[in-house]
Amino acid sequence: MxxxxxxxxxxxxxxxxxIRVEQIQKExxxxxxxYxxxxxxxxxxxxxxxxxxxIRTVVKAAAVKSGERVYVDITDGLTDEY
Structure with missing residues (x-):
C-alpha cells in the first residue's frame, strides 16, 4: 500500500x-x-x-481486499509532527 x-x-x-511516505500503525x-x-x-x-x-479513494479501495482501514495524511516536507 x-x-x-x-x-x-x-x-x-x-x-x-x-516524495516520502511513512507508515504509521495504530490499533x-x-x-x-x-510528505x-x-x-x-x-x-x-x-x-x-x-x-x-x-488518492484517498484509490488507497481505501485497494485496502478493502485485505480488510484494512487506511488513511492518507498529506503534509509538506517541512512538517514532522503528528
Whole structure:
C-alpha cells in the first residue's frame, strides 16, 4: 500500500525526489503520511481537494481486499509532527 501511495504521488508532482511516505500503525488502522515538497502541495491537493480525495479513494479501495482501514495524511516536507 505504501508503494501505491508513493507511485501515485510521484506521478503528479514536479519534484518526485522529495516524495516520502511513512507508515504509521495504530490499533486498528494504518495511516500513510505523505510528505510533499511545499511547492508541490497544490498539485497533490488539486482544486477543491479533488486530487487528494481521489488518492484517498484509490488507497481505501485497494485496502478493502485485505480488510484494512487506511488513511492518507498529506503534509509538506517541512512538517514532522503528528
Amino acid at each position: 505504501q508503494e501505491l501511495v508513493e507511485f501515485i504521488a510521484k506521478s503528479l508532482v514536479e519534484h518526485p525526489e522529495s 486498528d488502522e494504518t495511516v500513510y503520511r505523505l 510533499v515538497a511545499p511547492e508541490d502541495m497544490g498539485r497533490i491537493i488539486g482544486k477543491q481537494g479533488k486530487i487528494a480525495k481521489a
